[in-house]
Structures are given as C-alpha cells and as structure tokens.
Amino acid sequence: MIREPTVGERLDQYELTELLARSGMASIFKATDTFSGIPVALKIPHVQYEADIVFSERFRREEEIGQKLDHPGVVRVLKPRAKSRMYLAMEFVEGRSLRAMMSGRRLPVDQALDLARQVCDALAYLEAHGVVHRDVKPENVLVTAEGRAKLIDFGIALIESERRLTWAGLSHTVGTPDYMAPEQIRGRRGDARTDVYALGMLLYEALTGHLPYDSANPRALMKAKTSEPPRPPSYHVPGFDPSLEAIILRAIERDPRDRYPDAGALLADLEDPSAVPPRDPTTGAGGARGGPHLSRRLVLGLAAAAALLGLAALVALSARQPVAPADPGRPAARRR
C-alpha cells in the first residue's frame, strides 16, 4: 500500500530530510543519497496519481527527457539503482527560484541580462536536442548562490520527434496563463518559439517588475494575449533602453513567425543588445538587425515608380486614339 511519504522516511537509496515544496501534483523533498552522502531532490507525485495512466506517462517522459540532457543550465536528473514507486531524482540545487529573487521588484539590468542569457543558452541546448520546455517561468528557474541559473520542471516538456500525447488539459490547469504563449492558449503544442516567448516575458518581468498584460481574470488575460499588442516595457519604466525594448517586444510577438526563430537568435541579440536598432514607433517594426529593410523599400519604390510611368504612358497613348463619332441626334449632344 503506497502512502504519502514524510520527512525522516527512507525511499530506496534515499533518506528524506526536508519538504521543499508541495504543488498540485507532487511533493518535492530534499533527501540524502545513502550511497554517496550527496544531497538530492526527489519529486514524488501524490498517491492519487499513481494509477492515472496519462499522468504516469507524462511523468515517465519528464524523467526520460531529463536523463537525456546534460547542461550546466539544466537540472541534472539522476538514475536511481532501483525504484519502488514513481518519483524523479535530481541533483539538489542550492539556491532560490527566480520568482523568490524578484518578489515584486526589478532586478538590476546586468543581473537580469546575465540570467536571461544563461536560460537562453540552456534553451538553445534543449532545441538542439529537439526538446521544447513549454513551461519557462520564474518559478521554474533556480539560481544558485554563485548566480548560476538552472532550468527545472520538464513536466509538460515535449520531444519534437515523438508522437503527441494529449495533456493539454493538464498544462492548461497549471498555474496562471501569465507566461503562456498565444499559440499555447489556442491549444497548439508549441515549438522553440514558444520558449522564446516565455523567456521574453521573463526578461520583461525581471526588468520592469510588471507583466505586459495585466488582467484580474485568466479568461480576459488569455483573450488580451491573443488579440492585443503588449504594453512596451517603457510604459512601466520611463526611459527604458530602446534596444532592450526592441529585443523583448520581438521575443513576445503574438505571431510566432514574427518572433526570434529560436533561442540561439535571441541569445545573439542578448549578447550585444546595444547593436539592436530601436523599434520604429510608427510601424512597430524593427528589432531585426539591418538587412532586408532597405533593399525591400528600394524594390517597392522602384516598382511603384515603374507602375506610375507605365500608366502615364498608357494615358498619353489613349489621348491619341480616335473618338467615336458623336450622333447629332443623341440627347447628350443636343444639350451642349
């Protein structure tokens, strides 16, 4: 008979020492590996989920994805020798979540940028392995005392090559839709650009202490996110660096096709934000470095000029054509 574990108990090779967190689906314990004496973190689902097939599959996949990955910005998932029940063993990260660090205030720009770059680097690594995290938010980024950011919680992550499992219901009920991308709200599975969106939101919140949409009820928030442009960071922080604003607004574009195509592209801009041109306030365009804009305008201009010239020539030619003989009996002619 499986019951909820408690501190002081032993689970396989681990000794539970501290309850770190309890969420809707699992408890997170700090534990000690009795073989090595090293501290670990165990994520143990609540008992009612033991028999839930969809949940078990999801949980199994979280472990499988974690064990595939090896990156300093991603929490390491361990392989216990034997498992007597469903749980996930990970390296223990000594530190606090980015949510706790922010707690309603802004982070210094340098620190925020440094953390964003680290997460971005981790996301680029995930992409290279075909994994979409889909739940990037300050709660799921742990920061160590040395300032190292680690991504946790692959609970609704996805391996792009694998068959789709429907757990839309689960991902929708998790937390607030603050960090959800518009395409997720519309029920799409999401891809690398979905994580780019969430990272853009994360940077937005870290630098302004606010979110681009604020709405008391989740439904109105979801609607706003899919149908309205975000408030620019400078709305909350007067004098906000226009280059950084351009980067953030491009990352949180509502249409995935207008965002950075992947975390790598976003990282490139984050490495040197000052090189990114500010947004053009009239068109809302910009944020992309140099490139096609000028030549496109030139082509459009030339095409317009050619069309005007061609039309002028046609008008001139038409003026030389014979006019139908006016019938003197016609009323129109008589009136003159």
Next chain:
Amino acid sequence: MAPLEQSLNLVWVLLGAFLVMFMQAGFALVETGFTRARNAANTMAMNLVIYPVGVLGFWLVGFGLMMGGVAEWPTLGPALGGAHELAIGSAAHPWGLVGAARFALVTAAHDPATLAMFLFATVFMDTAATIPTGAMAERWKFSAFLLYGLFMSAFLYPLYGNWVWGGGWLSALGVNLGLGHGHVDFAGSTVVHLTGGVTALAGTLVLGPRLGKFRADGTIAVMAGHDLPMAVLGTLVLAFGWFGFNAGSTLSATDPRVAAIAVNTMLASAAGAVTALLVVWATVRKPDLGMACNGLLGGLVAITGPCAFVAPAAAVLIGLVAGLLVVWVVGLLERRLRIDDPVGAIAVHGAAGAWGAIALGLFADGSSGEGWNGVAGPVRGLLFGDPGQLLAQLVGVAANLVFVFGASYGFFLLVDRLMGMRVPAEVEHAGLDALEMGTDAYPRG
C-alpha cells in the same frame, strides 16, 4: 442599325454587367457561409480581392488576348482602333489562337461599344476567377492566391474565352470542319463555369484536403459551414444576378429572345434545386438545405450555355439532370476520390458546366441562332437533326479539360515549388483568420 437601337443595346449590356457584378457578393456569401468561422475573414477576403485584382489583370492583358481579334460587335456596331487575332492555317480557314489588340484599353479609350463590352466581359471573367476560391478555401496561402488572381484574369480565362467567344478555333469548328456552328456557348457554361470548375479541381489536387478531413481510419470528417443563412442569401443573390448573366448575353435589348432566356434560366434553377432537395431527402431522410442551394446553382450553370436555344420544357430537363449531377459528383469527389471541396464548386461549376455544353448539343431546337459563328441556319442539337453540333460541343468540353486543367495544374505546381501553396498546419489549425489575415471575422468567445 438605328442609333436608338444601338443606344438601347448599350444600356442593356451595361445593365447586364451591373447585375453580374453583383454575383461577386453572392459568391462571397455562399463560399463564406459554407466554410468554417475561423476562416471567414480569409474566405471573404479572397472573394473581395479577386474582383479588383481580376479587373486590373483583365484590363491590362486579358481583354486584349480574349477579345482583341473582334472587329465588330454584332449589336453595338463596329469597334474602333483595329483588331488582331493570331491564327494558324490558311487565310480562308484560319484557326484563331489568341487576340492581340486593345491591351490596357488604349486603342479603345474613346469607343463606347468596346468599353461596354469590356465591362461585360470583365465581370464574366471575375465570376470564373472566384469559383476556385471556394473549392480551395480554408488552406490556401493568401500570397499564392493573389498570384493565381493575375494568372487567371490575364491568361487562363482569356485564352479559352478567345477560342469560343473571341473568334478563336473552337468557334471556327463549324466554318472550317462543318461541325454544326462550331462550339456554341451562349452565356458561359464552358467559358466561365467549366473553366472555373476545372481550375478549382486542379488547385484542390495540388493543395490537398483540409487537415483532418480524411482520417487515417477511412472515415470522413464533417466540416460543416458556419453560416447556412449566409449561404442561402448568397445563392439567391446569385440567382438574381444570373438574369444579367444569361439575358444580358444577347447583348441586345431589342432581341426578342430575352424573354425565353430569362424564363429558361428561372426554370432550370428551380428544377435543379427541387431535384437535389428531393434526392438527398430520399437518401438521408433530411431535406438538405446546402444541397438544395447547390442544386439551384447547378441548374443555373447548366442552362447558361443553352438558354437561348432550347424550349422551356428542355430547360426543366436540363436543370433536373444538373441537380442529379451535382448531388452525385459531390458524393463521388468526397467519398470515392477523396477530393476535398468545401463548397461543392467543382460539382456545381465543373460538372454542371460540362453538362450545359452537352445539353446544348442535344436539345437546341433550331428556333434561333441563325448564322451563329458564320454558319448559315439556326443552331440545332442532335435530337433536332445536327449530330455535328454535339460533336463540336464535346470538342469544346474536351479542349477545356485538357487545356485549362493542364495549364492551371502546372501553374499551381509551380507556385507550390516556388513559394508554397498552402498555409502551415499550425495556421490551418488556428484558422487562417488569426494567423494568415491577422484578424478574426467574429469576436472569439
């Protein structure tokens, strides 16, 4: 021709054109009503945009290719500014291929007769051009659609149109080979509707079915249209505009045939609608409103070609067969061939259009068409003593199937290679309105 008669004819042509122009509204309503809410703005956008794009493409190039070879308008008098038709064969028996004059209306700038004919021909072209937007709806990339609008209005429609109405080779089958009066199409069963339907078929084949339409387990998803009242309104708008289409095609207000034409138009549409309604009612035990709409339209399409040459009873028969044909072809395409046409355009315009041409070759009763396409005597079908006419009709249909299908299929394939014909799956799932057009037709709940 007396000046008054000529003026009356000019007004008649213009009035007919105004009515046909209003059919654009009918098509917009039918196609949008029969498709899903998440694509309503996109379907409407295609129906709106095909009109201006088509008008400009036809003005610049298409009209010159189609009608550039016509030297005199039979009811409006001589055309000013010279005509030219590129042809092969001997001078006595030319086979016209394409017109080559009046581009951008430059030489016709001050010629009221040619200008009126341009307006009339343009709205017919736009009718053909807007047919594929229904069959290809809910998955077509907007940029690819725009290119198609130019291709259709500037090249595809004008070429086949020239062969039948511009003095081209299909109209010369009678003079040159003795096949009846050559291919006869009074108001456009083949020139307009078969062309539109066949192009729709080619486009649908290149695009493929909407996602989720044909499931792996062999079942077929019902993707019901979102606004049946809209589709019904559109159908009635089309039926109204069709009086301009058919009766206007006399190009003459003083031609007494206009009464018979209008009556035949009405009768065929009624027979088509009632037939489709009853057939579906008998098979699935529910009177299917959508199918009644398509039956009505099928009757109209079929009578378009023969309306001036057949008796009222024949019009009812033609409409009846068209109604049956529409029901049958809709089922054949969806269930046998697995071709996804959201609005039934291929059945309504393609199948019924071909039937209209053949029906003329069967039922034309010799009451009119004296001297048509330069051949002495009235137009008679097989049942009234002229098997050659039926042959000419079949040649016209075959030429359409071969040329229009081949050219449009090639064009769509090319566009697919170069820029892609279809929106990404993600866009299709979310709806083209949100992601392709950037706006919803209706507020999302």
